[in-house]
Amino acid sequence: xxxxxxxxxxxxxxxALADGAQRIExxxxxxxxxxxxxxxxxxxxxxxxxxxxxxxPRARHxxxxxxxxxxxxxxxxxAIAADRSxxxxxxxxxxxxxxxxxxxIEALLGIFLSLAAAADAYAxxxxxxxxxxxxxxxxxxxxxxxxxxxxxxxxxxxxxxxVMVHAMPKESAARVTRRSVEELDALGKTIIPMAYDIxxxxxxxxxxxxxxxxxxxxxxxxQITRVKERVAAAIADIRVDPGDLTSRLNNPEAKVHRAASIxxxxxxxxxxxx
Amino acid sequence: xxxxxxxxxxxxxxxxxxxxxxxxSGDLEVLIEPADKPIAQVRVRTSVNGYAQVWKAVLDRFxxxxxxxxxxxxxxxxxxxxxxxxxxxxAGELVKP
Amino acid sequence: MTPTEHRTDPTAAERRDRFLSRRSxxxxxxRERAQALLDPGSFRELLGPFDxxxxxxxxxxxxxxxxxxxxxxxxxxxxxKPAVIMAIEGAFQGGSMGxxxxxxxAAALRLARGDWESGKAILPVLLxxxxxVRLQEANLGEAVVAEIHAEIIALRRHVPVxxxxxxxxxxxxxxxxxxxxxxxxxxxxxxxxxxxxxxVIEQEAGIDELDASDRRLIWSLMGGEQRYETGFAxxxxxxxxxxxxxxxxxxxxxxxxxxxxSEAVDDYQRRLAKIDPTRPLDGPALRRLWPQGxxx
Numbered sequence: 233x234x235x236x237x238x239x240x241x242x243x244x245x246x247x248a249l250a251d252g253a254q255r256i257e258x259x260x261x262x263x264x265x266x267x268x269x270x271x272x273x274x275x276x277x278x279x280x281x282x283x284x285x286x287x288x289p290r291a292r293h294x295x296x297x298x299x300x301x302x303x304x305x306x307x308x309x310x311a312i313a314a315d316r317s318x319x320x321x322x323x324x325x326x327x328x329x330x331x332x333x334x335x336x337i338e339a340l341l342g343i344f345l346s347l348a349a350a351a352d353a354y355a356x357x358x359x360x361x362x363x364x365x366x367x368x369x370x371x372x373x374x375x376x377x378x379x380x381x382x383x384x385x386x387x388x389x390x391x392x393x394x395v396m397v398h399a400m401p402k403e404s405a406a407r408v409t410r411r412s413v414e415e416l417d418a419l420g421k422t423i424i425p426m427a428y429d430i431x432x433x434x435x436x437x438x439x440x441x442x443x444x445x446x447x448x449x450x451x452x453x454x455q456i457t458r459v460k461e462r463v464a465a466a467i468a469d470i471r472v473d474p475g476d477l478t479s480r481l482n483n484p485e486a487k488v489h490r491a492a493s494i495x496x497x498x499x500x501x502x503x504x505x506x
Numbered sequence: 507x508x509x510x511x512x513x514x515x516x517x518x519x520x521x522x523x524x525x526x527x528x529x530x531s532g533d534l535e536v537l538i539e540p541a542d543k544p545i546a547q548v549r550v551r552t553s554v555n556g557y558a559q560v561w562k563a564v565l566d567r568f569x570x571x572x573x574x575x576x577x578x579x580x581x582x583x584x585x586x587x588x589x590x591x592x593x594x595x596x597a598g599e600l601v602k603p
Numbered sequence: 604m605t606p607t608e609h610r611t612d613p614t615a616a617e618r619r620d621r622f623l624s625r626r627s628x629x630x631x632x633x634r635e636r637a638q639a640l641l642d643p644g645s646f647r648e649l650l651g652p653f654d655x656x657x658x659x660x661x662x663x664x665x666x667x668x669x670x671x672x673x674x675x676x677x678x679x680x681x682x683x684k685p686a687v688i689m690a691i692e693g694a695f696q697g698g699s700m701g702x703x704x705x706x707x708x709a710a711a712l713r714l715a716r717g718d719w720e721s722g723k724a725i726l727p728v729l730l731x732x733x734x735x736v737r738l739q740e741a742n743l744g745e746a747v748v749a750e751i752h753a754e755i756i757a758l759r760r761h762v763p764v765x766x767x768x769x770x771x772x773x774x775x776x777x778x779x780x781x782x783x784x785x786x787x788x789x790x791x792x793x794x795x796x797x798x799x800x801x802x803v804i805e806q807e808a809g810i811d812e813l814d815a816s817d818r819r820l821i822w823s824l825m826g827g828e829q830r831y832e833t834g835f836a837x838x839x840x841x842x843x844x845x846x847x848x849x850x851x852x853x854x855x856x857x858x859x860x861x862x863x864x865s866e867a868v869d870d871y872q873r874r875l876a877k878i879d880p881t882r883p884l885d886g887p888a889l890r891r892l893w894p895q896g897x898x899x
Contacts, residue, residue, distance in 0.1 A: 287880050287881075288880050289880070290808060290812075298875060299875065302868060302871055302872050302875065303872075305865075305868045306868050306869075306872065309868060332798055332799065334799050334803065334804050334807040334808050334812075335804065335808055335812060336804065336808075336812050336813050336824065337880055337884060338798070338799070339797045339798070339799060339804065339813070339824050339825050340824045340825075340884065340885075340886065340889055341875065341878070341889070342783075342830075342833075342835050343797075343798045343799075344779035344780055344782065344783050344796065344797060344798040345783040345835060345864060345865060345871070346871070347780050347783070347798065348752075348780045348781075348782075348783025348784045348864075348865040349783070349865045349866070349867075349868060349871070351749075351752050351756075351780060351784070351865075352756055352784060352863070352865040352866060353868075355752065355753055355756045355757075356756065359756075359757065374736070374745065374776070374777065375776070375777065375780065375798055377745070378745070378748065378749055378752065378777050378780055379780070382745075382746075382749040382752075383749065383752065383753060397742060397745075398741055398742060398745075399736040399738060399741040399742060399744060399745040399777075400736075400738060400741070404803065404806065404807060405738055405741075407806055408738060408802075408803070408806070409738055409739075419664070422663070423660060423663055423664060423739070424742075425660060425702070425740050425741050425742040425743040425744070426738075426739065426740070426741050426742070427742070433742055436742060436743060436746070438742070438746050476753060476757075477749060477750045477753045478713070478750065480746070490702065490743065491659070492656070492658075492659050492702050492703050492706070493702055493703075493706045493743070493747060495656065496650065496656055496703055496706035496707055496710055497706065497709075497710045497713075499650060499654065499656070500649055500650055500676065500707065500710040500711060500714060501710070501714060503649045503650065504649065504678075504714045
């Protein structure tokens with residue numbers, strides 16, 4: 233992948249939200265962490281970005297690799313420990329991840345466990361009173377998103393080209409299902425969960441908010457302010473009613489497009505003690 | 507995927523229900539349960555299109571000795587006629603009074 | 604003739620009987636596995652075939668659904684104690700997680716937690732035979748797999764969540780993350796556990812990175828024995844239902860681990876820091892570096 237194809241959105245939005253706040257030393261050029269100020273309170277920002285010099289060759293283009301996932305776990309847990317007897321600072325996962333790293337050494341060294349550790353840390357933060365918000369500014373693909381973002385209380389996404397959530401990169405999915413990319417796109421128009429379009433994703437009821445009118449690559453100052461406001465609003469919303477991931481079922485979209493998810497839970501509860 | 511429906515006369519009710527098989531490659535699942543109407547109704551969903559006559563032949567044979575009022579569902583993933591007959595027999599045995 | 608002349612070596616006879624009575628877990632269907640694990644007569648399936656909770660998405664794509672969407676949820680008793688078995692059927696769509704199949708697991712984990720929160724004990728056991736998220740339901744499969752992760756993390760505060768990987772499908776994709784979150788993992792030698800399936804690694808990174816047809820290589824990287832010997836799993840057993848029952852019982856009896864593997868951040872960061880990715884590293888070498896039972 234050429235340098236020009238590497239996404240800069242993670243860094244762009246990290247810098248925008250950090251607004252000059254000092255970066256925390258992570259030891260990795262691919263992992264950005266900072267404690268910034270948002271709506272008058274301290275929030276921890278976390279992002280994964282491309283690093284062409286990553287010591288793991290398969291994790292150079294913005295993938296969540298071994299080091300990245302353990303580092304996320306470390307910095308999330310560090311915030312949990314530091315805030316144990318004080319105010320639980322919000323954690324903002326800025327998401328623009330290509331996927332997980334695909335490589336032999338990743339398989340050998342247990343990348344599955346490193347991603348589990350990141351998901352574990354975010355979920356633990358969520359359950360410990362930290363508002364956790366995921367802001368999807370680019371790609372949020374499969375294992376990378378499961379590790380970095382999906383355990384948040386609330387998922388926010390920019391309504392912009394190139395913003396997509398999916399279980400597998402499009403080209404890979406085409407190869408695995410033996411269809412063309414065009415066929416996949418066509419399928420996504422009628423089978424909503426297969427769509428790569430973030431607006432289709434929003435119809436599943438999984439997003440708290442789709443933020444419109446934002447240039448994801450080169451946001452203006454007012455646009456950045458607007459995104460900050462929406463993140464702050466999400467944090468406030470979480471503090472009123474945190475809920476958990478099943479809160480994503482309590483909205484009109486879910487009732488239509490995730491009826492089966494709701495039905496399974498209802499009927500299993502009925503049969504549990506029968 | 508093709509959906510085929512068949513009906514057969516029934517002589518008596520069923521009291522049991524049964525499920526056999528799995529929708530795996532070359533296999534099928536069969537669900538048999540008591541029906542309200544005094545007939546046997548069969549719905550076949552199969553991954554291989556164009557074999558309605560073969561399904562009819564296999565089912566005719568099974569229902570020539572299975573005479574209960576039943577709702578029968580078959581979800582097939584490319585099983586051979588022999589495999590279909592086997593699964594039907596297995597299910598039939600389980601619901602025998 | 605005196606009785607002693609007919610006496611045979613009890614150990615050999617015992618061994619022969621055990622071999623003959625061995626029941627292969629791999630050769631069973633998911634429903635049979637759940638039945639084999641639970642005490643006789645205690646098996647009760649929830650949301651079974653006749654509840655007809657199928658995938659709403661597969662028929663739209665011309666794919667024949669399964670009445671239970673490939674997951675069996677069964678309550679019962681394991682050695683006299685309440686348990687819930689969540690068994691994935693690998694023969695249906697590769698055990699892939701769709702909206703319904705994943706929701707059955709997430710909901711069962713949630714209800715088990717509800718039991719603990721109201722003072723009732725129940726042991727959760729996951730039979731992980733899955734290629735990961737079902738691509739035909741992509742974003743919903745993924746979203747509910749995230750719910751499974753959340754539920755495991757919440758439930759394992761009360762009780763060990765025990766995962767079993769037996770093969771031959773193995774445990775991949777988002778569900779390998781679920782395996783990583785389990786309190787304890789039981790594996791068979793035939794198992795494979797990894798985030799990315801070998802075919803996908805070969806496809807994405809090239810055949811020089813990984814030749815998916817090289818079975819010896821695959822199992823040396825992510826096979827059950829390899830994962831056990833490098834500390835990613837807690838018990839390695841033979842393909843036998845009784846051994847599996849016993850392994851689950853033994854692990855449950857340990858109670859909650861002092862720290863879950865997925866919480867051991869400092870441990871794994873230290874281990875990784877000592878590894879140089881530019882130098883060759885294979886399965887046997889990793890076993891020397893990260894031996895089973897080693898806590899750094």
